[in-house]
Amino acid sequence: MPAVQTVSVLPAPAETRATDPGRCVTFAVRADADPGALPRVLELFAKRGLVPTALRSELLPEAGMLDISVEVVGMVRAESDHVANCLRAIPLVGHVLTAERTVA
Template sequence: MAMPTLSAPGVESRPYDPDYTACFSIQANADPGVMSRVLELFAKRGLVPSSWHSRVGGIQDDELIIDLQMQGMVRSEADYVAACLRQIPDVGTVLTSERFRAAAE
C-alpha cells in the first residue's frame, strides 16, 4: 500500500503582506526539542523564517532565547502562531511585535 504524501500549502493560498514582518521572541527551558517544535509551527505552514537567532542564557545558562522574524505573515496568522507557541512544553514566554516596510516615496 502506497503511503500518501503531504505537501505544504501553496503560498498563493494564504494571505500575504510583503510590507509586514511578524517578530517573535521566545523564552524557554534550554531543552534540545524546543527549537524543532518552534520551527515545526512554521514548516507545517510551508514557511521558512526570514530571520532566526537563538542562544542559551539566563543566570544558570538554563534558558533558551529564540528571536525570529517572518516577513509577509499577516497579523491574524502571527497571532495564531504566537498562541500555538505558548502551548509548547518548556516555553515560558512568547512576545510578539511587528515591523512595517516604509512606503517608497
C-alpha cells in the same frame, strides 16, 4: 485481461494563505534549555511553508533557558496571532512576545 487504470497527476494548488508582504513579525520566545525546544518552535513556521528571514538562538545557562528570536515577513495579523498562541501552548515555552514593523 486485467483492466488498466490511469492516474492523473494534478498541479499543486495555488497559494491560498493570505499574505502581507510589507509586514515583518518578530517572535521572541523564552523556552527551557531542552534539545526539543528549537525544532518545536520552528515546526510551526515550516508547516505553514514559511522560511524565517532571521533566526537567533542563545543558550542562557545560568537560567537554564533558551532565548529564541524568529523574524518572518508576509504574515497577516490573524496568522501571526495564531502562531504566537500555538507557541505559548508548547510545554517547553515559558513566554512569547511579538513585535511588528513595516518593510519596503
